[in-house]
Amino acid sequence: AQTVTQSQPEMSVQEAETVTLSCTYDTSESNYYLFWYKQPPSRQMILVIRQEAYKQQNATENRFSVNFQKAAKSFSLKISDSQLGDTAMYFCAFIAGGTSYGKLTFGQGTILTVHP
Amino acid sequence: EPEVTxxxxxxxxxMGQEVILRCVPISNHLYFYWYRQILGQKVEFLVSFYNNEISEKSEIFDDQFSVERPDGSNFTLKIRSTKLEDSAMYFCASSRGEMNTEAFFGQGTRLTVV
Structure with missing residues (x-):
């Protein structure tokens, strides 16, 4: 069974600054995918970024990037130039390769507040 | 852009009443899912559905729960006899099912059992 752990229940950052959200996971799978989802107050789950475990290069999507450390089973999210609209709950999620993308295992979430 | 509604x-x-939550997945998607999020807790997988049958379900998905795709477009979650602890946000999601596709989530249904 897979587990995903987010050790930071809450984080805050000033607008335009950089913040890093932590995530660790545990699995015996060799092929898997990792995700960060954003859940704003509207409650909808929005995919922020995706990382394939077989890729050594860290994924980036505009202001969002990850630091994927496979040996350490760590998958942190860096948000650069934080904006007020980044305020949300952020979930780290895992899925084993060879299965459909939908069966995700989520972490507990980190509430991020961006202050003006 | 297509979305899950x-x-x-x-x-x-x-409490004790039956409830049906409805979802319309993205039209060319083949896999459908329900997730649950109790207030303040993590999102939990309930069930996945493919080719008109359940492909996987979690321990939470007991005999009180059922899913079906009655008409080829809607995907429903039925809770037969609701309990207070069923109060949660329920998310539907769908995916194309190929290895490089993501799951798209709906906006959720907040279920309150009183």
Whole structure:
């Protein structure tokens, strides 16, 4: 069974600054995918970024990037130039390769507040 | 852009009553899912559905729960006899099912059991 752990229940950052959200996971799978989802107050789950475990290069999507450390089973999210609209709950999620993308295992979430 | 839609956005029901949550997945998607998020807790997988049958379900998905795709477009979650602890946000999701596709989530239905 897979587990995903987010050790930071809450984080805050000033607008335009950089913040890093932590995530660790545990699995015996060799092929898997990792995700960060954003859940704003509207409650909808929005995919922020995706990382394939077989890729050594860290994924980036505009202001969002990850630091994927496979040996350490760590998958942190860096948000650069934080904006007020980044305020949300952020979930780290895992899925084993060879299965459909939908069966995700989520972490507990980190509430991020961006202050003006 | 295509999206997953869920109705209603909020449902209040009395304990012991049956409730049906509805979802319209993205039209060319083949895999469908329900997730649950109890307030303040993590999102939990309930069930996946493919080719008109359940492909996987979690321990949470007991005999009180059922899913079906009655008409080829809607995907429903039925809770037969609701309990107070069923109060949660329920998310529907769908994916194309190929290895490089993501799951798209609906906006959720908040279920309140009183």
């Amino acid at each position: 869920q109705t209603p956005s909020h449902q209040v029901t009395q």
